[in-house]
Amino acid sequence: MxxxxxxxxxxxxxxxxxxxxxxxxxxxxxxxxxxNECTIFRKFKGKKDIVLSGMKQEKWCANxxxxxxxxxxxxxxxxxxxxxxxYLERITPDxxxxxxxxxxxxIYEDTMPYIMKIPEAFLQTLVLYFKSxxxxxxxxxxxxxxxxxxxxxxxxxxxxxxxSFGEQLSRVKQEEYITNSVSLFLxxxxxx
Amino acid sequence: MxxxxxxxxxxxxxxxxxxxxxxxxxxxxxxxxxxNECTIFRKFKGKKDIVLSGMKQEKWCANxxxxxxxxxxxxxxxxxxxxxxxYLERITPDxxxxxxxxxxxxIYEDTMPYIMKIPEAFLQTLVLYFKSxxxxxxxxxxxxxxxxxxxxxxxxxxxxxxxSFGEQLSRVKQEEYITNSVSLFLxxxxxx
DNA sequence: ATATAATGCAAGTAATTACTTGCATTAGGA
DNA sequence: TCCTAATGCAAGTAATTACTTGCATTATAT
Numbered sequence: 001m002x003x004x005x006x007x008x009x010x011x012x013x014x015x016x017x018x019x020x021x022x023x024x025x026x027x028x029x030x031x032x033x034x035x036n037e038c039t040i041f042r043k044f045k046g047k048k049d050i051v052l053s054g055m056k057q058e059k060w061c062a063n064x065x066x067x068x069x070x071x072x073x074x075x076x077x078x079x080x081x082x083x084x085x086x087y088l089e090r091i092t093p094d095x096x097x098x099x100x101x102x103x104x105x106x107i108y109e110d111t112m113p114y115i116m117k118i119p120e121a122f123l124q125t126l127v128l129y130f131k132s133x134x135x136x137x138x139x140x141x142x143x144x145x146x147x148x149x150x151x152x153x154x155x156x157x158x159x160x161x162x163x164s165f166g167e168q169l170s171r172v173k174q175e176e177y178i179t180n181s182v183s184l185f186l187x188x189x190x191x192x
Numbered sequence: 193m194x195x196x197x198x199x200x201x202x203x204x205x206x207x208x209x210x211x212x213x214x215x216x217x218x219x220x221x222x223x224x225x226x227x228n229e230c231t232i233f234r235k236f237k238g239k240k241d242i243v244l245s246g247m248k249q250e251k252w253c254a255n256x257x258x259x260x261x262x263x264x265x266x267x268x269x270x271x272x273x274x275x276x277x278x279y280l281e282r283i284t285p286d287x288x289x290x291x292x293x294x295x296x297x298x299i300y301e302d303t304m305p306y307i308m309k310i311p312e313a314f315l316q317t318l319v320l321y322f323k324s325x326x327x328x329x330x331x332x333x334x335x336x337x338x339x340x341x342x343x344x345x346x347x348x349x350x351x352x353x354x355x356s357f358g359e360q361l362s363r364v365k366q367e368e369y370i371t372n373s374v375s376l377f378l379x380x381x382x383x384x
Numbered sequence: 385a386t387a388t389a390a391t392g393c394a395a396g397t398a399a400t401t402a403c404t405t406g407c408a409t410t411a412g413g414a
Numbered sequence: 415t416c417c418t419a420a421t422g423c424a425a426g427t428a429a430t431t432a433c434t435t436g437c438a439t440t441a442t443a444t
Contacts (some may be wrong), residue, residue: 023296023297025430025431027431039390040433046433047431105211105212106215112357119353145363146372147372150373152349153347157344157347157348157350164308170337170341176335180335184339184342185376187380187383188376188378188383217401218403219402230404231422233402387444388444389441390441391440394437394438396435399430399433400429400430401431402427402428403427404427404428406423408423410420411420412417413416413417413419
C-alpha cells in the first residue's frame with residue numbers, strides 16, 4: 001500500500017468516526033489529507049472502495065486478530081478482568097463511533113461482516129475459555145454460549161453506552177465497572 | 193396534531209428506521225405518505241423539524257414514560273426477569289434501528305437527549321428498585337449504580353447485538369438469555 | 385539527464401436534494 | 415351554497431456531491 005492511498009484511507013476513517021459515512025464527502029477527504037480530490041479517484045474506484053480497503057486493514061479492525069486472551073492465568077477473576085479490560089482498551093469510544101458511522105445503508109451490507117468480526121472474536125474466545133475452565137474442573141457446567149453472551153453483552157453495552165452518552169448517562173468509571181461486574185459474575189459462576 | 197402531519201411523521205420515522213436520517217429524502221417521505229412534497233414543508237419547517245416533532249411523541253419513545261416496573265413483586269428473580277422482558281419487548285430491533293438512524297451528525301445534537309431518555313429511565317428505575325430491596329432487607333449493600341449499569345448494559349448489549357447482527361452472531365434466544373443471565377445475576381447478588 | 389509514473393490544478397458534469405412558489409383543485413364548516 | 419383552509423400539481427432554484435478529464439508539474443528511478 002503506497003503512502004498516498006494509506007493517507008486517504010486513514011483520513012477517510014477518521015472522518016467517518018466524526019461524521020459518519022454519508023456526511024463524509026470526498027472533498028472533506030481531499031482537504032483533510034492534502035491530497036487532490038481527483039487523485040483519490042485515481043487510487044480508488046470510488047468512495048465506497050476507500051472504506052472497504054480500510055476495513056481490510058488490521059489497524060482499522062482493532063487488531064482483533066492479535067490474541068485476545070494473551071495471558072490467561074486460568075483464574076476466573078483475573079482472566080475475566082483481563083478480558084474486559086482488553087475489550088475496553090481496544091474498542092475505544094472512537095472505535096464505536098466508527099462502527100456506527102459505518103452503518104449507512106449504502107455500505108452496511110458490505111461493512112457488516114467486518115464490523116461483526118470483533119464481537120464474534122471476543123464471544124468465541126470467551127466460550128472457548130469457559131469450556132477449558134470447565135474441563136480443568138475450575139467451573140461448573142453451564143450453557144457457555146449464553147454465559148459468554150451475558151458477559152460480552154454487558155462489556156459491549158457499557159462501551160457503547162459510554163461512547164454514546166458519556167458521563168451524562170452514568171458516572172460509573174471503567175475500572176469501577178470492571179471490578180464490580182466481574183465480582184458479580186464471579187459469584188454467579190462459582191456459586192456453590 | 194392533524195392527520196396529515198401525523199402521517200408525515202410516521203412515514204418519516206419508518207423510513208429512518210430503514211435507511212437512516214441522511215438517506216431518507218423528502219421525496220421518499222412524500223411518496224411513502226402519498227402526501228405532496230410541498231405540503232410537507234407547509235406543515236413543517238424542514239426535514240429536521242419532522243424528526244424532532246416525532247421524537248416528542250410517546251409513540252416514538254417506546255412509551256417509556258409508562259411505568260416500567262408495573263408489577264413489582266419484590267422478588268429478585270421475578271422482578272429482574274420482568275425488567276429484562278419489559279425492555280426487550282419495548283426496545284425492538286426496529287427501535288434500535290431507529291436510534292441508530294437518528295445518529296446523523298446533522299441532528300444528533302438535537303435527538304440525543306430524546307434517545308438517552310430510554311436508557312436513563314431504565315437505569316434509574318433499576319437503581320431505585322435495588323435501593324428499595326436493600327431497605328426491605330432482601331439484598332445486601334452494593335454500589336447500586338454500578339450494579340444497575342451491569343445489568344442494564346447486558347440487557348442493552350444483547351438487544352443491540354441482536355438487532356445489528358441477528359442470528360449470525362449468536363443463536364442464543366431471548367427467553368433463554370433472560371433466564372440464564374438473571375440466574376447468574378441472582379446468584380451473584382444473593383451470594384451468601 | 386531523461387523517461388516514466390504520480391500528483392496537482394482547474395474546470396466541468398450529471399445527479400441528487402432540501403426547499404420554494406404560483407396557481408388550481410378539493411373538502412369541510414357555517 | 416359559499417367561503418376558507420388544506421392540499422395537489424408543476425416547475426423551478428440553489429446547493430451539494432461523487433466522479434471525470436485534459437493538461438501542467440513534480441518526483442523517482444535508472
